[in-house]
Amino acid sequence: MADPDSEFTFLRTSATDLPDPEPLLVNLTRSVIEVIAGARNLEQLSRWISEDVYTTLVKQTVITARARTLKGQNAVRPVVHVGTVHVQSPVDDVCEAVIMVQVGRTRARAVAIRLEGIDHRWRATSIGVL
DSSP: OOOGGGGGSOOBOOGGGSOOSHHHHHHHHHHHHHHHTTSSOGGGGGGGBOHHHHHHHHHHHHHHHHHHHHHTOOOOOOOEEEEEEEEEOSSTTEEEEEEEEEETTTEEEEEEEEEEEETTEEEEEEEEEO
């Protein structure tokens, strides 16, 4: 008899079987900044992020939306300039990166992302915006 949970387990995928992660890292960075700013719907990222990351981003967007409401500000799409991307691979199916971004004219930020090869695609299992 087949294990009923086997259909719902994630399959680890080697980095050699996956595309270059850098374009995803750049796009994901830009998208996460836009989600936090309230200018992009978080659902658009659901394919590329884990449930834990999704939950964390929901909390962050609620906090920033409340702050905007208290200040009487509308959500505005930020101008995001992606700078350097530092990537390393501690193990075969994991990619960790720090992406430097310039948000607007004055604010510089670092975004740390951990991608894991899951089900034949890269998926972000951790994202931190510093």
